[in-house]
Amino acid sequence: MKLPIYLDSHATTRTDPRVLQAMTPYFTDYFGNAASRNHSFGWEAEEGTEKARKQIADLIGATPKEIVFTSGATESNNLALKGIAEMYAERGNHIITQVTEHKAVLDTCKRLEKEGVRVTYLPVQQNGLIDLDQLRDAITDKTILISIMYANNEIGVVQPMAEIGKIAKEKGILFHSDAVQAVGKIPVNVIADGIDILSLTAHKLYGPKGIGALYVRRRNPRVQITAQIDGGGHERGMRSGTLNVPGIVGLGAACEICAQEMPEESKRHAFLRDKLKDKFLNALDEVYVNGTMEHHLPHNLNISFNYVEGESLLMGINDIAVSSGSACTSATLEPSYVLKALGAGDDLAHSSIRFGIGRFNTEEEIDYVGNKVIDVVVKLRELSPLYEMAKEGIDLSKVVWAAH
């Protein structure tokens, strides 16, 4: 077993060697511009991108012509929200999203609000899921778009996509989903889920960084999007710019591998995740799993070790790469807004660790991580005045703290 151990697959994943192998000829041999129509270099490059379009479409139940290549999910989300708001401005100016979206959606919505678009940010329940009645109630005759992420990047909960898609369809509202954490990990089908626009990226599914896609439905309804980057009119006019051919080939190859391996891979990940979770729950008291486990990504575990501050825990497990919701690890010095949205209290957000299991993790690694984390939590609890007070039976929520 090699250290450090990478367990942060919601942040990014290692490029699968098979993906890299598929990409390399497109740097040196088939280096043409996919838009060059009059020579074989261009045709070869285009062949690569069109194969990839099909591989991606097949993974999400779409057709190849519905795939628009972008630089990644941040661009896809920007293009979806801004492009829809602009294109459908005459129909309405109201967008519904939720508070636990990725910043690429939330900050895009903030920008749109400055431009006169009205945005409703639905709260989430304590289990991390939106309340469908609240969604229904938020819809007005001005609502043009519902944007709800497929699965959350911090707590791994999977939103009720098909139900949301049904509501959107009934009301004639477009439905966009940031699906970067779900695609390639759990079955995603834009027809069954009723999704009209979907963002995905390669580097979360063992492909390269810098390449992503936006699925834009062509039928029933035919979705139109105003381009946000002007230029040569690539990608059916929705996203200009010379195609990143090696990246696209890599994204396609990554999607195909995920499609083939998902049934076994998701089972293996869920087994490792549950092993880790059960190990913590059996060895330690005051451990809380964040986000419902009933609707959950198989490779995600977000857990709060009460009375232990997240950054100090990370410091003790510095041969393991994970993330914490602790303020100390973030640039803003604010604890995770996703965990705060669950209403569990800031103290549990400060004590949270996110484990993201990936394709290259082994059971041996998971066992090592489990033991190491438990050792450090026990040590830090001996240091924790909060743990001591809790053991003395003091209700910490009733203490008046001399806060700064």
Added chain:
Amino acid sequence: MAYSNKVIDHYENPRNVGSLDKSSKDVGTGMVGAPECGDVMKLQVKVNPETGVIEDAKFKTFGCGSAIASSSLATEWLKGKTVDQALEIKNTDIVSELALPPVKIHCSVLAEDAIKAAITDYKHKQGAVVAQPEAVAVH
């Protein structure tokens, strides 16, 4: 974030972890911070009432590595000092000793506050015992 070797040393080998009897008249307890802010420090001093010298100091901290190191260092520095000398410890001394980066300065401030709170508590208790008007010399 890269930690200084001294922070890592205090994190890995924290000095004077533990608790003193908070009901004892010779013990002053300071508890500062709040769980929702991600930092809580409890610092205790045991003072010889005859000499005013701090004979023992203990801490427990919920917080990041720098907060743990700041309070661990504070207990080291407190031992052997008189209560008045202890009040002269400044957060900037902790910052330079541990080479804390700007985002971690609040950890040192918290440690200074914890020292002051512990000594204030001790003086309160002493004041009560000898029935003197409290806080004469403190604030």
